[in-house]
Amino acid sequence: MSIEAQEKKGMSVSDEVVVEMIDVNKWYGDFHVLRDINLTVYRGERIVICGPSGSGKSTLIRCINRLEEHQAGKIIVLGTELTEDIKKIEEIRREVGMVFQHFNLFPHLTVLENCTLAPIWVKRMPKKEAEEIAMHFLEKVRIPDQAHKYPGQLSGGQQQRVAIARSLCMNPQVMLFDEPTSALDPEMIKEVLDVMVDLAESGMTMLVVTHEMGFARQVANRVIFMDQGQIVEQNEPEEFFTNPKSDRTKLFLSQILH
Amino acid sequence: MKPSMPQRASPSSMPPAKAGTARQKGALPWLGRMFMGLWYLAGLGAAWIIISNFDADVFKRYGPRMLSGLLVTTQLVVLPLVMGAVIGLGLALMRLSGQRWLSLPANVYMTFFRGTPLLAQVFLIYYGAGQLRPWLQDVGLWGFFREAWYCVLLAFTLNTAAYQAEIYRVAIASVPKGQWEAADALGLPRRITFVRIILPQALITALRPLGNEVILMIKASAIASVVTILDLMGVTRLAFARTFDFSVYLWAAVLYLIIVETLRRLWTRLEARLTRHLGQQARAGKG
Numbered sequence: 001m002s003i004e005a006q007e008k009k010g011m012s013v014s015d016e017v018v019v020e021m022i023d024v025n026k027w028y029g030d031f032h033v034l035r036d037i038n039l040t041v042y043r044g045e046r047i048v049i050c051g052p053s054g055s056g057k058s059t060l061i062r063c064i065n066r067l068e069e070h071q072a073g074k075i076i077v078l079g080t081e082l083t084e085d086i087k088k089i090e091e092i093r094r095e096v097g098m099v100f101q102h103f104n105l106f107p108h109l110t111v112l113e114n115c116t117l118a119p120i121w122v123k124r125m126p127k128k129e130a131e132e133i134a135m136h137f138l139e140k141v142r143i144p145d146q147a148h149k150y151p152g153q154l155s156g157g158q159q160q161r162v163a164i165a166r167s168l169c170m171n172p173q174v175m176l177f178d179e180p181t182s183a184l185d186p187e188m189i190k191e192v193l194d195v196m197v198d199l200a201e202s203g204m205t206m207l208v209v210t211h212e213m214g215f216a217r218q219v220a221n222r223v224i225f226m227d228q229g230q231i232v233e234q235n236e237p238e239e240f241f242t243n244p245k246s247d248r249t250k251l252f253l254s255q256i257l258h
Numbered sequence: 259m260k261p262s263m264p265q266r267a268s269p270s271s272m273p274p275a276k277a278g279t280a281r282q283k284g285a286l287p288w289l290g291r292m293f294m295g296l297w298y299l300a301g302l303g304a305a306w307i308i309i310s311n312f313d314a315d316v317f318k319r320y321g322p323r324m325l326s327g328l329l330v331t332t333q334l335v336v337l338p339l340v341m342g343a344v345i346g347l348g349l350a351l352m353r354l355s356g357q358r359w360l361s362l363p364a365n366v367y368m369t370f371f372r373g374t375p376l377l378a379q380v381f382l383i384y385y386g387a388g389q390l391r392p393w394l395q396d397v398g399l400w401g402f403f404r405e406a407w408y409c410v411l412l413a414f415t416l417n418t419a420a421y422q423a424e425i426y427r428v429a430i431a432s433v434p435k436g437q438w439e440a441a442d443a444l445g446l447p448r449r450i451t452f453v454r455i456i457l458p459q460a461l462i463t464a465l466r467p468l469g470n471e472v473i474l475m476i477k478a479s480a481i482a483s484v485v486t487i488l489d490l491m492g493v494t495r496l497a498f499a500r501t502f503d504f505s506v507y508l509w510a511a512v513l514y515l516i517i518v519e520t521l522r523r524l525w526t527r528l529e530a531r532l533t534r535h536l537g538q539q540a541r542a543g544k545g
Contacts, residue, residue: 067439093445104440108458108535117454118444150535163440170444 011201013221016043018174018205019064024073026059033059035229046206048216051226052252057209061176065096078173094122097167101179103159105151111162112147115169137165141195157188161195177208211256225249304508311505320497320506327493328513334479334489338414339472346422353427371420377481379417384409384485410482421471429464430456462532469525473518
């Protein structure tokens with residue numbers, strides 16, 4: 001991995017392991033979604049995961065916060081192995097933020113309430129403090145003026161930025177993004193990506209499932225290509241895009257980069 | 259060319275539009291007015307019967323009793339509805355648990371109470387308890403089942419619980435899966451997710467059918483009069499049996515109507531409050 005490229009972006013990767021997946025396998029009935037996944041994520045890494053639909057990329061990141069169960073192998077997040085133990089799962093989820101394709105904001109709560117709910121009920125934070133933190137992150141995602149509106153009154157891009165702020169309010173150590181711009185109109189994609197770039201530059205560890213190759217080039221330090229439940233290839237972005245090794249990667253890139 | 263354009267455009271486009279609206283405005287309201295007229299006539303007829311048959315003696319003797327009957331009816335509706343809501347929510351959660359040993363009994367319960375007449379259920383408990391008297395006395399429950407009042411309360415509660423369970427089950431299941439996932443991803447415990455996120459959204463869906471259930475309950479409560487309860491219907495039957503004054507039934511109808519209408523209005527307010535975020539959304543969409 002070129003260290004120069006890292007330093008140019010002002011983002012550094014430490015050697016502390018944050019997420020480790022060892023021989024992870026998962027089935028939906030007979031369908032083998034994840035095959036022998038081995039992945040180590042270091043603190044400060046920005047990993048972009050791409051691949052054709054149905055390749056298991058969303059499933060992979062959803063296993064990291066146990067929205068999906070894996071059937072074989074080990075997943076260790078921040079030193080804790082994911083098992084059936086709900087207490088441990090909830091502990092890990094507090095440290096791992098997630099942003100969804102369809103935002104999944106709580107429609108009956110205001111933007112501010114969306115952001116303060118988890119800090120108040122999970123971290124037992126006083127309401128006033130939670131609101132201050134929420135306003136801080138709403139400013140970071142550039143919509144403090146929408147704090148008292150309901151999600152339904154916002155555009156898709158604004159809603160997704162609220163969703164990012166909502167996650168950040170829990171002060172997570174890792175952020176998972178599951179196709180965060182796929183449900184957005186083209187003119188709104190940029191405002192969301194800009195926020196994600198800011199976040200990357202602040203040193204957040206990020207795993208991003210996306211087809212935004214421009215984003216991958218700009219902020220990723222590693223790009224992972226998945227197909228049929230396997231990690232086919234992974235490399236730093238420059239090398240990945242200009243010199244892909246496997247035929248499947250070449251075919252995929254030729255289809256999306258025209 | 260240019261100045262003549264709007265002039266030409268307006269006369270050619272306006273008349274057909276006018277003709278269309280005129281036809282719609284002409285035929286339908288006329289029919290509607292005719293039907294409304296029939297209703298007014300029926301209403302006037304009922305009012306005339308009430309006024310012309312007004313008997314101060316009957317009114318003095320049975321008026322207060324009917325009001326106390328109204329109070330009994332209110333109790334017969336409110337108590338079972340509240341207790342039924344608690345049981346119903348529990349049943350709905352059992353159905354949604356995904357555990358067979360929980361969902362199966364709930365399913366059997368709901369099928370039975372929604373599949374048999376309320377009158378039969380009241381008889382089953384009231385007369386059935388009589389049959390089991392020695393056994394009930396042994397376990398110390400006879401004091402409860404001896405009273406028609408408790409039997410009716412029990413039957414109504416069990417019945418509405420089954421209906422409400424189905425309403426809650428559908429409403430909870432209709433909340434998108436993404437809401438659970440977002441809450442899970444934030445590390446929220448399931449109990450808080452349910453109370454703070456799922457239930458408020460499910461209630462919006464549940465409100466309409468729940469309103470129907472309340473109104474049906476009010477009217478079904480008249481069944482209590484069959485097993486000696488002097489609710490509004492019971493008092494009315496008594497009054498009619500003693501006076502043969504047909505207008506007492508109209509008095510009862512008016513009272514039932516007042517309760518239902520009051521509740522309907524209350525419900526509209528409740529719905530406006532629960533859906534306030536959707537209302538603003540619609541307004542924002544328009545603007």
